[in-house]
Amino acid sequence: MKRLFFISACFLLCLACKDQKVEVEEVDQESLRKQMQPTEVKVATAEYRPFEFLVSATGTIESDYELEIIFEGSGYLQQLSIENGQRVKKGQVIGQLQNEREKFALEKAQVAFDKAYLNYRNDSITRGASINKDVINTFELNSGLKDARISLREAQINLENTIIKSPTDGIIVDLASKEGSLVSAGKVLCSIYNDKNLTLTAKILETDFGFIKRGLVADIFPLARRDQSFMAIVNEINPRVDEYGMVQIELKLSQTEGLLPGMSAQAIVRVPQARHIIVPREAVVIKQGKSVIFTVVNGESQWKYVEIGLDNGTDVEVLDGLKDGDQVVLTNNIQLAHAAKVSIAQADLTNSNQ
Secondary structure (H helix, E strand, O other), X not given: OHHHHHHHHHHHHHHHHHHOOOOOXXXXXXXXXXXXXXXXXXXXXXXXXXXXXXXXEEEEEEEOOEEEEEOOOOEEEEEEOOOOOOEEOOOOEEEEEOOHXXXXXHHHHHHHHXXXXXXXXXXXXXXXXXXXHHHHHHHHHHHOHHHHHHHHHHHHHHHHOOEEEOOOOEEEEOOOOOOOOEEOOOOEEEEEEOOOOEEEEEEEEHHHHHHOXXXXXXXXXXXXXXXXXXXXXXXXXXXXXXXXXXXXXXXXXXXXXXXXXXXXXXXXXXEEEEEEEEXXXXXXXXXXXEEEEEEEEOOEEEEEEOEEEEEOOOEEEEEEOOOOOOEEEOOOOOOOOOOOEEEEOOOOOOOOOO
């Protein structure tokens, strides 16, 4: 009996529940989207201009004009008036060897020349007016004047060789001798270089050889001065690939202040290409295996498939999908969706690689 009553109660309860309607509130998607906070992004402006393909090279700065100053004579270095890093002028006396012996030799040679000339003159007077070139030559030989003139010139040169002069304007480097030291002819005293004519000798990959030509502009970044760049021009290309797959080029530096021969430096050679839409590399993201760039239109993101061309590590060519003047998103674009609300950060990152 109790069991029959329980079953009846359950049946009536089910009928009551069936008559009630379940109300589900529908979500207003548009209202929900408006309530979401916009994503803050930084943007840059797409520009229609020549693309610059960048070729990287590393090498060493050298002077175009560097000379070794060599002792022409032997003896004690009596005077030395230079030091490393000193700037000198062409013809400036920078040192002197002990030269008492050379001075004495010059005096003897001068006396011998004077005696020979006196003999020559006496012979000429005796002969009278009938003197021609052949006779003069005979008198010079017989009097010893020719030998005396040569000996005098030799003595003058030996004395001059004890005076060391700078052969050009420049800066002294690699000074190898000290005042008072004994030196021999042929020994190197120092080197001198022109700091106004510096060249970066660098190497590029053989795959980049086809992009390089004389006259291209490059930015030079010395390792010792990373905070500063120097402009240079491609001056020479050696058309040979070495065993490491590298090609040597020379870049003439337009600015040289603060640079030294032997400095290591990196060169970025700018190679102009065809005109295309150019955007910073950060603007490109991969969505569903394709290149995508988000633009900003009326405060909303716009998802655009694009065709990418060359990439120089800083900028990329956009061959199709954008137009000049589009604002492209640079940050927070990995998870960004189409038609999402965005706000532009105050710092506008307009592409600065002009």
